[in-house]
Amino acid sequence: MRFHAFVFAALLAIGLCSASQARAQAPTSDIPIVAAAADLAFALEDAAKDFTGQSGRQVKLSLGSSGNFFRQIQQGAPFQIFLSADEDFVFRLADAGLTKDRGVLYAIGRLALIVPPGSPLQPDGSLADLKAALQAGRVTRFAIANPEHAPYGRRAEETLRHLGLWDAIHDKLVLGENVSQAAQFAVSGGAQGGIVAYSLVLSPQMEQRGRHALIPAEWHQPLRQRMVLLKNADDTAQRFYDYLQSTAGRRILVRYGFVLPGEQS
Template sequence: MGQRPAGPVRVAAASDLKFVMDELAARYREQTGVPVQVTFGSSGQFAQQIRHGLPVDLYLSADEGYVFQLADAGLTQGRGVVYALGRVALIVPKSSAVALEPGLASLRAALPAMRAFAIANPGHAPYGRAAQQALERLGLWPIVRAKLVLGENVAQATQYVTSGAAQAGITGSSLALAPAVAGVTRSMVLPADLHAPMRQRMVLLRGAAPEAAGFHQFLQGDTARAALQRHGFGAA
Protein backbone atom coordinates (compact mmCIF):
# COMPACT_ATOMS: atom_id res chain seq x y z
CA MET A 1 0.00 0.00 0.00
CA GLY A 2 1.54 3.33 -1.03
CA GLN A 3 1.20 6.71 0.63
CA ARG A 4 -1.96 8.62 -0.16
CA PRO A 5 -1.82 12.13 -1.67
CA ALA A 6 -1.23 15.10 0.62
CA GLY A 7 -4.23 16.43 2.53
CA PRO A 8 -5.52 16.84 6.08
CA VAL A 9 -4.01 14.42 8.57
CA ARG A 10 -6.83 12.00 9.38
CA VAL A 11 -6.87 10.92 13.02
CA ALA A 12 -9.05 8.35 14.78
CA ALA A 13 -8.87 9.15 18.50
CA ALA A 14 -10.33 7.65 21.65
CA SER A 15 -13.20 9.79 22.90
CA ASP A 16 -11.42 10.63 26.17
CA LEU A 17 -9.12 12.81 24.04
CA LYS A 18 -11.91 15.08 22.78
CA PHE A 19 -10.92 18.30 24.51
CA VAL A 20 -7.15 17.99 24.53
CA MET A 21 -6.95 16.77 20.92
CA ASP A 22 -9.03 19.66 19.62
CA GLU A 23 -6.56 21.98 21.36
CA LEU A 24 -3.49 20.19 20.02
CA ALA A 25 -4.81 19.92 16.46
CA ALA A 26 -5.45 23.66 16.42
CA ARG A 27 -2.00 24.36 17.87
CA TYR A 28 -0.33 22.14 15.26
CA ARG A 29 -2.13 23.86 12.40
CA GLU A 30 -1.06 27.26 13.75
CA GLN A 31 2.56 26.13 13.84
CA THR A 32 2.74 24.24 10.55
CA GLY A 33 -0.26 25.16 8.42
CA VAL A 34 -1.16 21.46 8.19
CA PRO A 35 -4.83 20.75 9.00
CA VAL A 36 -5.70 17.81 11.24
CA GLN A 37 -9.10 16.13 10.95
CA VAL A 38 -9.96 14.23 14.14
CA THR A 39 -12.80 11.76 14.60
CA PHE A 40 -13.56 10.61 18.14
CA GLY A 41 -15.06 7.30 19.20
CA SER A 42 -14.55 3.96 20.89
CA SER A 43 -11.05 2.53 20.59
CA GLY A 44 -12.38 -0.97 19.97
CA GLN A 45 -14.81 0.13 17.30
CA PHE A 46 -12.10 2.11 15.54
CA ALA A 47 -9.82 -0.94 15.54
CA GLN A 48 -12.56 -3.00 13.92
CA GLN A 49 -13.23 -0.29 11.33
CA ILE A 50 -9.53 0.05 10.51
CA ARG A 51 -9.42 -3.69 9.86
CA HIS A 52 -12.22 -3.11 7.34
CA GLY A 53 -10.51 -0.24 5.55
CA LEU A 54 -11.32 2.91 7.52
CA PRO A 55 -9.26 5.66 5.82
CA VAL A 56 -7.11 6.99 8.65
CA ASP A 57 -3.48 8.05 9.03
CA LEU A 58 -3.01 8.01 12.80
CA TYR A 59 -4.83 5.98 15.46
CA LEU A 60 -4.81 6.99 19.13
CA SER A 61 -6.21 4.23 21.30
CA ALA A 62 -7.16 4.26 24.97
CA ASP A 63 -5.98 0.63 25.14
CA GLU A 64 -2.65 -0.38 23.66
CA GLY A 65 -3.95 -3.89 23.02
CA TYR A 66 -5.92 -2.67 20.00
CA VAL A 67 -2.77 -1.14 18.52
CA PHE A 68 -0.92 -4.43 18.96
CA GLN A 69 -3.75 -6.30 17.24
CA LEU A 70 -3.56 -4.00 14.23
CA ALA A 71 0.24 -4.26 14.18
CA ASP A 72 0.04 -8.05 14.23
CA ALA A 73 -2.35 -7.83 11.27
CA GLY A 74 0.23 -5.82 9.30
CA LEU A 75 -1.87 -2.66 9.20
CA THR A 76 0.49 -0.27 11.01
CA GLN A 77 3.95 1.25 10.81
CA GLY A 78 5.52 -0.52 13.76
CA ARG A 79 3.91 -1.01 17.16
CA GLY A 80 3.43 2.62 18.11
CA VAL A 81 4.29 4.58 21.25
CA VAL A 82 2.53 5.18 24.56
CA TYR A 83 1.40 8.80 24.70
CA ALA A 84 -0.46 8.89 28.06
CA LEU A 85 -1.83 6.90 30.96
CA GLY A 86 -5.60 7.00 31.41
CA ARG A 87 -7.38 7.53 34.74
CA VAL A 88 -11.03 7.02 35.63
CA ALA A 89 -13.22 9.24 37.78
CA LEU A 90 -16.52 8.88 39.57
CA ILE A 91 -18.90 11.59 38.40
CA VAL A 92 -22.22 12.79 39.86
CA PRO A 93 -24.48 15.77 39.11
CA LYS A 94 -23.72 18.86 41.19
CA SER A 95 -27.13 18.51 42.84
CA SER A 96 -26.38 14.95 44.01
CA ALA A 97 -26.26 14.22 47.73
CA VAL A 98 -23.47 11.70 47.15
CA ALA A 99 -20.27 12.73 48.92
CA LEU A 100 -17.08 12.09 46.99
CA GLU A 101 -14.84 10.50 49.57
CA PRO A 102 -12.29 7.68 49.85
CA GLY A 103 -14.03 4.34 50.22
CA LEU A 104 -17.17 5.68 48.49
CA ALA A 105 -19.42 4.92 51.48
CA SER A 106 -21.84 7.65 50.43
CA LEU A 107 -22.14 6.21 46.92
CA ARG A 108 -22.63 2.73 48.35
CA ALA A 109 -25.51 3.99 50.50
CA ALA A 110 -27.12 5.91 47.64
CA LEU A 111 -26.91 3.22 44.95
CA PRO A 112 -30.09 1.28 45.84
CA ALA A 113 -32.23 4.36 45.17
CA MET A 114 -30.50 5.28 41.91
CA ARG A 115 -32.26 4.56 38.64
CA ALA A 116 -29.23 4.55 36.35
CA PHE A 117 -25.42 4.37 36.57
CA ALA A 118 -23.46 5.18 33.42
CA ILE A 119 -20.25 3.63 32.10
CA ALA A 120 -18.88 3.05 28.63
CA ASN A 121 -19.60 -0.35 27.10
CA PRO A 122 -16.97 -2.74 28.52
CA GLY A 123 -17.27 -4.86 25.40
CA HIS A 124 -15.32 -2.42 23.24
CA ALA A 125 -14.50 0.69 25.30
CA PRO A 126 -11.34 0.64 27.45
CA TYR A 127 -12.83 3.07 29.95
CA GLY A 128 -15.83 0.78 30.30
CA ARG A 129 -13.55 -2.13 31.15
CA ALA A 130 -11.65 -0.02 33.67
CA ALA A 131 -14.94 1.14 35.21
CA GLN A 132 -16.15 -2.45 35.58
CA GLN A 133 -12.85 -3.51 37.14
CA ALA A 134 -13.00 -0.64 39.63
CA LEU A 135 -16.59 -1.39 40.59
CA GLU A 136 -15.78 -5.07 41.02
CA ARG A 137 -12.82 -4.34 43.28
CA LEU A 138 -14.94 -1.95 45.32
CA GLY A 139 -17.60 -4.64 45.71
CA LEU A 140 -20.20 -2.46 43.99
CA TRP A 141 -20.61 -4.34 40.71
CA PRO A 142 -23.49 -6.61 41.87
CA ILE A 143 -25.53 -3.52 42.82
CA VAL A 144 -24.55 -1.39 39.83
CA ARG A 145 -24.99 -4.06 37.17
CA ALA A 146 -28.80 -3.93 37.25
CA LYS A 147 -28.75 -0.14 36.90
CA LEU A 148 -26.24 0.20 34.08
CA VAL A 149 -26.72 2.44 31.10
CA LEU A 150 -23.92 1.86 28.60
CA GLY A 151 -22.42 4.52 26.38
CA GLU A 152 -20.94 3.52 23.04
CA ASN A 153 -17.85 5.35 24.29
CA VAL A 154 -16.81 7.17 27.44
CA ALA A 155 -17.96 10.54 26.09
CA GLN A 156 -21.50 9.24 25.66
CA ALA A 157 -21.44 7.71 29.14
CA THR A 158 -20.45 11.12 30.48
CA GLN A 159 -23.35 12.75 28.64
CA TYR A 160 -25.78 10.44 30.41
CA VAL A 161 -24.69 12.00 33.71
CA THR A 162 -24.49 15.61 32.53
CA SER A 163 -27.98 15.33 31.02
CA GLY A 164 -29.47 13.83 34.17
CA ALA A 165 -30.32 10.51 32.52
CA ALA A 166 -28.01 8.78 35.02
CA GLN A 167 -27.53 9.69 38.67
CA ALA A 168 -23.84 8.73 38.68
CA GLY A 169 -21.23 7.17 36.44
CA ILE A 170 -17.57 6.51 35.80
CA THR A 171 -15.80 8.52 33.12
CA GLY A 172 -12.28 9.44 32.10
CA SER A 173 -10.61 12.04 34.30
CA SER A 174 -9.89 14.12 31.19
CA LEU A 175 -13.59 14.43 30.43
CA ALA A 176 -14.51 15.09 34.06
CA LEU A 177 -12.14 18.08 34.06
CA ALA A 178 -13.54 19.62 30.88
CA PRO A 179 -15.36 22.90 31.64
CA ALA A 180 -18.58 21.78 29.95
CA VAL A 181 -18.67 18.74 32.24
CA ALA A 182 -17.18 20.21 35.42
CA GLY A 183 -19.70 23.04 35.29
CA VAL A 184 -22.62 20.70 35.98
CA THR A 185 -21.01 17.81 37.86
CA ARG A 186 -18.65 16.89 40.68
CA SER A 187 -15.99 14.23 40.22
CA MET A 188 -13.27 12.29 42.00
CA VAL A 189 -10.40 10.43 40.36
CA LEU A 190 -10.40 6.81 41.51
CA PRO A 191 -7.22 5.11 42.74
CA ALA A 192 -5.16 3.71 39.87
CA ASP A 193 -4.87 0.33 41.59
CA LEU A 194 -8.60 -0.30 41.15
CA HIS A 195 -8.13 -1.15 37.48
CA ALA A 196 -5.52 -2.46 35.08
CA PRO A 197 -3.08 0.20 33.83
CA MET A 198 -4.53 2.15 30.91
CA ARG A 199 -1.54 2.60 28.61
CA GLN A 200 -2.83 4.72 25.76
CA ARG A 201 -0.87 4.06 22.58
CA MET A 202 -0.82 5.70 19.15
CA VAL A 203 0.41 4.38 15.85
CA LEU A 204 0.75 5.48 12.23
CA LEU A 205 -1.21 3.32 9.84
CA ARG A 206 0.37 1.71 6.83
CA GLY A 207 0.06 4.04 3.84
CA ALA A 208 -0.42 7.13 6.00
CA ALA A 209 0.04 10.55 4.41
CA PRO A 210 3.55 12.01 4.77
CA GLU A 211 2.17 14.89 6.88
CA ALA A 212 0.94 12.44 9.50
CA ALA A 213 4.48 11.68 10.67
CA GLY A 214 4.93 15.31 11.69
CA PHE A 215 1.80 15.33 13.82
CA HIS A 216 2.79 11.97 15.31
CA GLN A 217 6.09 13.53 16.40
CA PHE A 218 4.35 16.66 17.69
CA LEU A 219 2.20 14.51 19.98
CA GLN A 220 5.38 13.15 21.59
CA GLY A 221 6.81 16.59 22.30
CA ASP A 222 6.77 18.83 25.36
CA THR A 223 3.76 20.88 24.24
CA ALA A 224 1.57 17.81 23.86
CA ARG A 225 2.81 16.17 27.06
CA ALA A 226 2.05 19.29 29.07
CA ALA A 227 -1.43 19.58 27.55
CA LEU A 228 -2.22 15.92 28.23
CA GLN A 229 -1.21 16.25 31.88
CA ARG A 230 -3.20 19.46 32.24
CA HIS A 231 -6.24 17.59 30.94
CA GLY A 232 -5.95 14.84 33.54
CA PHE A 233 -3.80 12.20 31.86
CA GLY A 234 -0.86 10.52 33.55
CA ALA A 235 2.59 10.92 32.06
CA ALA A 236 3.63 8.15 29.67
Protein backbone atom coordinates in the same frame (compact mmCIF):
# COMPACT_ATOMS: atom_id res chain seq x y z
CA MET B 1 -27.40 -9.20 33.38
CA ARG B 2 -29.66 -6.36 32.32
CA PHE B 3 -28.36 -3.04 31.03
CA HIS B 4 -30.52 0.01 30.38
CA ALA B 5 -29.70 2.41 27.57
CA PHE B 6 -31.47 5.73 27.21
CA VAL B 7 -31.20 8.67 24.82
CA PHE B 8 -31.50 11.91 26.73
CA ALA B 9 -32.55 15.22 25.26
CA ALA B 10 -29.60 16.87 26.93
CA LEU B 11 -27.16 14.65 25.05
CA LEU B 12 -26.74 17.04 22.16
CA ALA B 13 -26.59 20.08 24.42
CA ILE B 14 -23.30 19.05 25.97
CA GLY B 15 -21.59 18.61 22.62
CA LEU B 16 -18.51 16.80 23.91
CA CYS B 17 -17.53 15.50 20.52
CA SER B 18 -19.73 17.28 18.03
CA ALA B 19 -17.10 19.65 16.66
CA SER B 20 -14.58 16.86 16.19
CA GLN B 21 -17.07 14.52 14.57
CA ALA B 22 -18.28 17.27 12.25
CA ARG B 23 -14.74 17.74 10.98
CA ALA B 24 -14.32 14.00 10.54
CA GLN B 25 -17.46 13.91 8.39
CA ALA B 26 -16.43 16.86 6.21
CA PRO B 27 -15.88 16.27 2.50
CA THR B 28 -12.82 14.15 1.80
CA SER B 29 -9.56 15.95 1.12
CA ASP B 30 -5.86 15.46 1.65
CA ILE B 31 -6.23 16.26 5.38
CA PRO B 32 -5.38 13.13 7.38
CA ILE B 33 -8.04 11.66 9.66
CA VAL B 34 -7.06 10.77 13.22
CA ALA B 35 -9.05 8.00 14.93
CA ALA B 36 -8.88 8.76 18.65
CA ALA B 37 -10.32 7.31 21.84
CA ALA B 38 -13.18 9.45 23.17
CA ASP B 39 -11.35 10.33 26.39
CA LEU B 40 -9.13 12.54 24.21
CA ALA B 41 -12.03 14.70 23.01
CA PHE B 42 -10.95 17.95 24.63
CA ALA B 43 -7.21 17.33 24.79
CA LEU B 44 -6.96 16.62 21.07
CA GLU B 45 -9.10 19.62 20.18
CA ASP B 46 -6.49 21.79 21.90
CA ALA B 47 -3.61 19.83 20.43
CA ALA B 48 -4.94 20.02 16.87
CA LYS B 49 -5.42 23.79 17.14
CA ASP B 50 -1.91 24.28 18.49
CA PHE B 51 -0.44 21.99 15.83
CA THR B 52 -2.17 23.97 13.08
CA GLY B 53 -0.95 27.23 14.58
CA GLN B 54 2.62 25.98 14.62
CA SER B 55 2.72 24.13 11.31
CA GLY B 56 -0.05 25.59 9.17
CA ARG B 57 -1.30 22.03 8.59
CA GLN B 58 -4.58 20.47 9.64
CA VAL B 59 -5.84 17.11 10.83
CA LYS B 60 -9.40 15.85 11.17
CA LEU B 61 -10.41 14.21 14.43
CA SER B 62 -12.78 11.27 14.64
CA LEU B 63 -13.62 10.30 18.23
CA GLY B 64 -15.14 7.07 19.48
CA SER B 65 -14.48 3.82 21.27
CA SER B 66 -11.11 2.18 20.69
CA GLY B 67 -12.72 -1.20 20.04
CA ASN B 68 -14.94 0.16 17.30
CA PHE B 69 -12.02 1.95 15.63
CA PHE B 70 -10.00 -1.26 15.82
CA ARG B 71 -12.66 -3.07 13.82
CA GLN B 72 -13.03 -0.21 11.33
CA ILE B 73 -9.28 -0.14 10.67
CA GLN B 74 -9.30 -3.89 10.12
CA GLN B 75 -12.03 -3.30 7.52
CA GLY B 76 -10.00 -0.65 5.68
CA ALA B 77 -11.22 2.65 7.17
CA PRO B 78 -9.03 5.51 5.82
CA PHE B 79 -7.53 6.67 9.11
CA GLN B 80 -3.85 7.62 9.22
CA ILE B 81 -3.25 7.75 12.99
CA PHE B 82 -4.87 5.65 15.70
CA LEU B 83 -4.79 6.82 19.32
CA SER B 84 -6.15 3.96 21.37
CA ALA B 85 -7.13 3.92 25.05
CA ASP B 86 -5.95 0.29 25.15
CA GLU B 87 -2.55 -0.52 23.72
CA ASP B 88 -3.60 -4.10 22.93
CA PHE B 89 -5.64 -2.86 19.97
CA VAL B 90 -2.49 -1.23 18.53
CA PHE B 91 -0.44 -4.38 19.03
CA ARG B 92 -3.08 -6.48 17.27
CA LEU B 93 -3.16 -4.12 14.29
CA ALA B 94 0.63 -4.16 14.15
CA ASP B 95 0.64 -7.96 14.21
CA ALA B 96 -1.78 -7.88 11.27
CA GLY B 97 0.62 -5.67 9.28
CA LEU B 98 -1.69 -2.64 9.22
CA THR B 99 0.63 -0.16 10.94
CA LYS B 100 4.09 1.30 10.33
CA ASP B 101 5.39 -0.12 13.62
CA ARG B 102 4.14 -0.97 17.12
CA GLY B 103 3.55 2.66 18.05
CA VAL B 104 4.39 4.54 21.23
CA LEU B 105 2.82 4.75 24.67
CA TYR B 106 1.59 8.34 24.89
CA ALA B 107 -0.28 8.40 28.22
CA ILE B 108 -1.79 6.55 31.14
CA GLY B 109 -5.47 7.38 31.62
CA ARG B 110 -7.34 7.78 34.91
CA LEU B 111 -10.92 7.22 36.01
CA ALA B 112 -13.11 9.69 37.86
CA LEU B 113 -16.52 9.69 39.47
CA ILE B 114 -18.73 12.55 38.28
CA VAL B 115 -22.09 13.54 39.74
CA PRO B 116 -24.47 16.19 38.34
CA PRO B 117 -26.03 19.01 40.35
CA GLY B 118 -28.84 17.72 42.56
CA SER B 119 -27.56 14.15 42.59
CA PRO B 120 -28.03 12.17 45.82
CA LEU B 121 -24.43 10.99 45.36
CA GLN B 122 -21.37 12.71 46.74
CA PRO B 123 -18.22 13.18 44.59
CA ASP B 124 -16.35 10.66 46.74
CA GLY B 125 -13.32 9.02 45.13
CA SER B 126 -13.46 6.13 47.59
CA LEU B 127 -16.96 5.32 46.25
CA ALA B 128 -18.07 4.73 49.84
CA ASP B 129 -21.07 6.98 49.30
CA LEU B 130 -21.97 5.10 46.11
CA LYS B 131 -21.97 1.88 48.13
CA ALA B 132 -24.18 3.44 50.80
CA ALA B 133 -26.48 4.89 48.14
CA LEU B 134 -26.92 1.51 46.49
CA GLN B 135 -27.77 -0.06 49.83
CA ALA B 136 -30.28 2.71 50.55
CA GLY B 137 -31.86 2.60 47.09
CA ARG B 138 -30.74 6.13 46.21
CA VAL B 139 -29.27 5.07 42.85
CA THR B 140 -31.49 4.16 39.92
CA ARG B 141 -29.26 5.07 36.95
CA PHE B 142 -25.46 5.12 36.78
CA ALA B 143 -23.36 5.66 33.65
CA ILE B 144 -20.24 3.94 32.36
CA ALA B 145 -18.91 3.25 28.87
CA ASN B 146 -19.81 -0.09 27.32
CA PRO B 147 -17.25 -2.61 28.63
CA GLU B 148 -17.61 -4.72 25.51
CA HIS B 149 -15.58 -2.34 23.36
CA ALA B 150 -14.63 0.73 25.40
CA PRO B 151 -11.47 0.42 27.53
CA TYR B 152 -12.75 2.97 30.05
CA GLY B 153 -15.88 0.87 30.43
CA ARG B 154 -13.83 -2.23 31.17
CA ARG B 155 -11.80 -0.37 33.77
CA ALA B 156 -14.98 1.02 35.34
CA GLU B 157 -16.33 -2.51 35.58
CA GLU B 158 -13.07 -3.69 37.15
CA THR B 159 -13.31 -0.89 39.72
CA LEU B 160 -16.88 -1.75 40.64
CA ARG B 161 -16.01 -5.43 40.91
CA HIS B 162 -12.97 -4.63 43.04
CA LEU B 163 -15.23 -2.84 45.52
CA GLY B 164 -17.88 -5.57 45.45
CA LEU B 165 -20.47 -3.24 43.89
CA TRP B 166 -20.96 -4.85 40.48
CA ASP B 167 -23.85 -7.15 41.40
CA ALA B 168 -25.73 -4.31 43.08
CA ILE B 169 -25.27 -1.83 40.24
CA HIS B 170 -25.20 -3.77 36.97
CA ASP B 171 -28.96 -3.58 36.35
CA LYS B 172 -28.88 0.18 36.97
CA LEU B 173 -26.20 0.94 34.39
CA VAL B 174 -26.67 3.30 31.48
CA LEU B 175 -24.06 2.34 28.87
CA GLY B 176 -22.42 4.91 26.64
CA GLU B 177 -21.15 3.83 23.24
CA ASN B 178 -17.86 5.38 24.37
CA VAL B 179 -16.64 7.16 27.48
CA SER B 180 -17.56 10.60 26.15
CA GLN B 181 -21.16 9.53 25.69
CA ALA B 182 -21.10 7.95 29.16
CA ALA B 183 -20.02 11.33 30.56
CA GLN B 184 -22.93 12.97 28.76
CA PHE B 185 -25.33 10.44 30.26
CA ALA B 186 -23.82 10.95 33.73
CA VAL B 187 -24.52 14.69 33.80
CA SER B 188 -27.66 14.86 31.67
CA GLY B 189 -30.11 14.51 34.54
CA GLY B 190 -31.16 10.97 33.64
CA ALA B 191 -28.48 9.41 35.84
CA GLN B 192 -27.22 10.07 39.34
CA GLY B 193 -23.61 9.97 38.17
CA GLY B 194 -21.05 7.84 36.44
CA ILE B 195 -17.47 6.61 36.21
CA VAL B 196 -15.77 8.25 33.24
CA ALA B 197 -12.39 9.54 32.04
CA TYR B 198 -10.64 12.03 34.30
CA SER B 199 -9.56 13.91 31.16
CA LEU B 200 -13.19 14.71 30.34
CA VAL B 201 -14.26 15.98 33.76
CA LEU B 202 -11.26 18.35 33.85
CA SER B 203 -12.38 20.14 30.70
CA PRO B 204 -13.86 23.67 30.88
CA GLN B 205 -16.91 22.33 29.04
CA MET B 206 -17.68 19.91 31.89
CA GLU B 207 -16.63 21.84 34.98
CA GLN B 208 -20.05 23.50 35.41
CA ARG B 209 -21.98 20.31 34.72
CA GLY B 210 -20.94 18.26 37.72
CA ARG B 211 -18.57 17.62 40.58
CA HIS B 212 -15.91 14.96 40.35
CA ALA B 213 -13.37 12.92 42.30
CA LEU B 214 -10.36 10.96 41.08
CA ILE B 215 -10.57 7.17 41.56
CA PRO B 216 -7.48 5.27 42.81
CA ALA B 217 -5.56 3.79 39.88
CA GLU B 218 -4.74 0.58 41.79
CA TRP B 219 -8.39 -0.52 41.67
CA HIS B 220 -8.19 -1.43 37.99
CA GLN B 221 -5.75 -2.46 35.30
CA PRO B 222 -3.74 0.47 33.92
CA LEU B 223 -5.22 2.42 31.04
CA ARG B 224 -2.10 2.21 28.89
CA GLN B 225 -2.86 4.40 25.88
CA ARG B 226 -0.83 3.85 22.72
CA MET B 227 -0.82 5.59 19.36
CA VAL B 228 0.44 4.39 16.02
CA LEU B 229 0.81 5.51 12.41
CA LEU B 230 -1.16 3.39 9.98
CA LYS B 231 0.31 2.14 6.73
CA ASN B 232 -1.12 4.98 4.64
CA ALA B 233 0.09 7.81 6.93
CA ASP B 234 1.32 10.85 5.05
CA ASP B 235 3.77 13.59 6.00
CA THR B 236 1.17 15.67 7.87
CA ALA B 237 0.11 12.64 9.88
CA GLN B 238 3.76 11.98 10.74
CA ARG B 239 4.20 15.58 11.88
CA PHE B 240 1.11 15.49 14.10
CA TYR B 241 2.26 12.16 15.53
CA ASP B 242 5.61 13.76 16.34
CA TYR B 243 3.90 16.85 17.75
CA LEU B 244 1.95 14.75 20.26
CA GLN B 245 5.28 13.45 21.56
CA SER B 246 6.79 16.94 21.78
CA THR B 247 6.94 19.13 24.87
CA ALA B 248 3.95 21.14 23.66
CA GLY B 249 1.84 18.07 22.98
CA ARG B 250 2.74 16.38 26.25
CA ARG B 251 1.95 19.57 28.16
CA ILE B 252 -1.61 19.46 26.83
CA LEU B 253 -2.04 15.84 27.90
CA VAL B 254 -0.86 16.69 31.41
CA ARG B 255 -3.34 19.59 31.55
CA TYR B 256 -6.15 17.10 31.03
CA GLY B 257 -5.02 14.76 33.77
CA PHE B 258 -3.13 12.16 31.79
CA VAL B 259 -0.08 10.59 33.36
CA LEU B 260 2.89 10.63 31.01
CA PRO B 261 4.85 7.41 30.45
CA GLY B 262 7.50 6.96 33.10
CA GLU B 263 5.94 9.41 35.53
CA GLN B 264 4.19 8.61 38.78
CA SER B 265 0.41 9.00 39.05
